[in-house]
Amino acid sequence: MRRRILTGTFAAACLxxxxxxxxxxxxxxxxxxxxxxxDKCEAALDSPHASHTNPDVINVHADLKGCKQKMPEYSISxxxxxxxxxxxxxxxxxxxxxxxxxxxxxxPPKGECHAYSAKATFTITAGGKAHTTTLxxxxxxxxxxxK
Amino acid sequence: xxxxNGYTLFLAVTDRTGRPRPAYALTTFAVETRRLDEAxxxxxxxxxxxxxxxxxxxxxxxxxxxxxxRVRTVPHYxxxxxxxxxxxxxxxxxxxxxxxSLAAGGPLAGIAAAPRTVYVTGGLPVGDAxxxxxxxxxxxxxxxxxxxxxxxxxxxxxxATAAAPSADNAVPDDEDLYDAFDRYALGGLA
Numbered sequence: 001m002r003r004r005i006l007t008g009t010f011a012a013a014c015l016x017x018x019x020x021x022x023x024x025x026x027x028x029x030x031x032x033x034x035x036x037x038x039d040k041c042e043a044a045l046d047s048p049h050a051s052h053t054n055p056d057v058i059n060v061h062a063d064l065k066g067c068k069q070k071m072p073e074y075s076i077s078x079x080x081x082x083x084x085x086x087x088x089x090x091x092x093x094x095x096x097x098x099x100x101x102x103x104x105x106x107x108p109p110k111g112e113c114h115a116y117s118a119k120a121t122f123t124i125t126a127g128g129k130a131h132t133t134t135l136x137x138x139x140x141x142x143x144x145x146x147k
Numbered sequence: 148x149x150x151x152n153g154y155t156l157f158l159a160v161t162d163r164t165g166r167p168r169p170a171y172a173l174t175t176f177a178v179e180t181r182r183l184d185e186a187x188x189x190x191x192x193x194x195x196x197x198x199x200x201x202x203x204x205x206x207x208x209x210x211x212x213x214x215x216x217r218v219r220t221v222p223h224y225x226x227x228x229x230x231x232x233x234x235x236x237x238x239x240x241x242x243x244x245x246x247x248s249l250a251a252g253g254p255l256a257g258i259a260a261a262p263r264t265v266y267v268t269g270g271l272p273v274g275d276a277x278x279x280x281x282x283x284x285x286x287x288x289x290x291x292x293x294x295x296x297x298x299x300x301x302x303x304x305x306x307a308t309a310a311a312p313s314a315d316n317a318v319p320d321d322e323d324l325y326d327a328f329d330r331y332a333l334g335g336l337a
Contacts, residue, residue, distance in 0.1 A: 052219040094252035097334030098314040
């Protein structure tokens, strides 16, 4: 049996914003539905940040996690913006997964500092019903790439 | 042909047929071949303090957090852990089933047609899976990952042991080894 340590705190929401994130427009809690198990899935979009593996690249991660059962089908679409202009986009999809992450990244010209934002749309399809939510987030100030 | 093009895949098989689930699972670590040596070096540094044969569930929380932080610096394309959740004991090749699933969806599907080299950990023979996606048209399939890239082989094996607590939400993100990667999926066959 799968262990359950994340109980109760998710209430009726189908998604949670990571505590460190500053989501500009968190979606309203999803209405209770018969497909209640998917209420435990968490959609999360982190703050655009410099990549740990390549400091010349800006990353943003879009996650589906926290599910108590495997998602029959999922899709994630994530877009990275530099001061409102799209600079990167990525998608991912799959079937029968507990969790999944997709990244959008972009290598700015070296020596430049910019503010970034991101938007991601998450869909879990179960029992013929699509559960979709969209999150936005922004960088914590400007991110500078060294020359 | 430029050997630096494409991707290098490391595979770790968990085979506990006849024991509690998951009876069979495939863990995959993928890296751009041009960054393979750098990945090996950083993985070696990230795992240097771990005892041989370390299992993620047996590590102290403080050690898990430290390793996750260090592994974040390891260049990679994606990781995946696929449980064979459809009676592997009745399959002609559970490994082939998992490889077909990898190629069909999830983080590795996008590179299924790209040039690739495959290293298998644990000296596991691929057997009937040699004609499966990701192996059939690989430049080479090496059964001795540890002999070529010991740190990345070890990281892949460690990811196999870290899959259950990640999928079960039994560890917070900062103790979840999968959280160190930019693309991943954990689950069953597509």
